[in-house]
Structures are given as structure tokens and as C-alpha cells.
Amino acid sequence: xxxxxxxxxxxxxxxxxxxxxxxxxxxxxxxxxxxxxxxxxxxxxxxxxxxxxxxxxxxxxxxxxxxxxxxxxxxxxxxxxxxxxxxxxxxxxxxxxxxxxxxxxxxxxxxxx
Amino acid sequence: xxxxxxxxxxxxxxxxxxxxxxxxxxxxxxxxxxxxxxxxxxxxxxxxxxxxxxxxxxxxxxxxxxxxxxxxxxxxxxxxxxxxxxxxxxxxxxxxxxxxxxxxxxxxxxx
Numbered sequence: 001x002x003x004x005x006x007x008x009x010x011x012x013x014x015x016x017x018x019x020x021x022x023x024x025x026x027x028x029x030x031x032x033x034x035x036x037x038x039x040x041x042x043x044x045x046x047x048x049x050x051x052x053x054x055x056x057x058x059x060x061x062x063x064x065x066x067x068x069x070x071x072x073x074x075x076x077x078x079x080x081x082x083x084x085x086x087x088x089x090x091x092x093x094x095x096x097x098x099x100x101x102x103x104x105x106x107x108x109x110x111x112x113x
Numbered sequence: 114x115x116x117x118x119x120x121x122x123x124x125x126x127x128x129x130x131x132x133x134x135x136x137x138x139x140x141x142x143x144x145x146x147x148x149x150x151x152x153x154x155x156x157x158x159x160x161x162x163x164x165x166x167x168x169x170x171x172x173x174x175x176x177x178x179x180x181x182x183x184x185x186x187x188x189x190x191x192x193x194x195x196x197x198x199x200x201x202x203x204x205x206x207x208x209x210x211x212x213x214x215x216x217x218x219x220x221x222x223x224x
Contacts, residue, residue, distance in 0.1 A: 042216050043199065045213070102158050104148075104156040106154065
């Protein structure tokens with residue numbers, strides 16, 4: 001079975017731009033969660049989607065949004081990028097919910113200049 | 114405030130040593146995860162616990178619900194175990210979001 005894939009793997013943007021990141025979960029997994037990892041804050045939960053519905057959301061501003069498609073693939077979008085948005089963005093899929101074992105993708109490294 | 118504390122922050126061991134990493138949390142949880150992150154960023158889920166003890170190869174994870182504490186043990190450590198180990202919990206209610214993460218323990222195993 002193919003693992004979780006994320007595209008792109010690396011991205012460089014400038015302040016004020018917007019970015020869309022993509023995540024394809026393991027086949028059959030219906031829950032997709034997104035996380036931000038920075039050296040200062042560590043790993044932080046962004047949001048969780050299940051069957052195209054956002055089930056939980058972390059403490060991030062409205063500039064961070066996401067969605068899930070009927071095939072369980074998910075995208076997250078960050079608008080009006082700030083320098084502090086530079087981070088590794090990880091997505092993880094699980095069968096039904098995040099209390100199940102999560103399988104992480106390799107992440108997208110976003111650099112905001 | 115729902116918090117997750119890990120100790121130690123950094124750990125250096127000689128190959129073959131027995132290693133323990135600790136995780137404490139503040140309120141009731143529905144699940145606790147141990148994750149392993151290698152340089153380069155890839156994260157692997159090692160264990161998901163809600164009670165008792167789990168073992169996989171040289172890795173053992175335990176949780177004490179009453180004391181709000183979990184430990185990850187590595188027996189006969191090897192240089193390939195060098196990684197950051199992260200504890201994450203899902204608190205009941207989940208008002209702060211879903212998984213809350215510890216800061217991680219950076220383990221270096223010397224040959």
C-alpha cells in the first residue's frame with residue numbers, strides 16, 4: 001500500500017503571497033490531519049478532516065484553511081503569508097479518527113522570504 | 114491548561130544501553146501516541162496507548178492513567194535509534210484542538 005504523499009516537498013514564497021499544499025492519504029483512510037512544525041513551537045495541530053467535513057481545528061488564524069475532497073485527498077491553504085509561517089507542514093492519515101494510529105507524510109517545507 | 118511535558122530534552126547513550134523517555138500530561142486523555150522523527154522530518158507512529166503496556170521489538174511503551182504519565186523504553190539501544198521521540202496526547206473534550214504534542218526528546222546513541 002502506498003504511504004501518505006504530500007506535494008510539493010519544498011516551497012519558497014514571499015510575504016503576502018498565498019500557498020496551497022496537497023496531501024493524499026493512504027488508500028481507505030478517511031481522516032486527514034494537518035500539523036505545523038517549527039523549531040520554536042514544535043508540532044502544533046492545525047485541523048482534522050473526515051468525510052469532507054472539518055472535525056477539529058487548532059488555534060491558528062483564519063488565514064489557515066483546508067478542505068477534503070470526496071476521495072479523501074486534502075489541501076490546506078495559507079493566505080497572506082507571514083515570515084512566521086515558515087515551517088514544515090505535515091499531514092497524517094488514519095482510518096477513522098486521530099485516536100487511531102496515524103501515518104505521516106514526509107511533509108512540505110515552506111520557506112517565506 | 115492542557116499540557117504535555119517530556120523529559121529529558123536531550124539524551125546521549127552508548128550502544129547497548131537501556132533508555133527511558135518520560136511523558137507527563139495534565140488532565141484526562143483518551144489516547145497517547147509515541148512518535149519517532151528522524152533527521153529530514155519523517156515521522157513514524159510507534160505506539161498508540163490508552164492503558165497498560167505495549168511492546169514492539171526493542172521498544173516498550175507504558176502508561177499509568179492515575180499518575181498521568183507514560184514512558185517509552187528502548188532496550189539494547191543502537192545508533193539507528195538516534196532520532197527525536199515525541200509524545201502526543203488527545204485530551205478529553207479536545208477544545209484546544211486535536212493532538213497536543215510534547216517538545217520532544219532528542220536521542221543520540223553512540224557506537
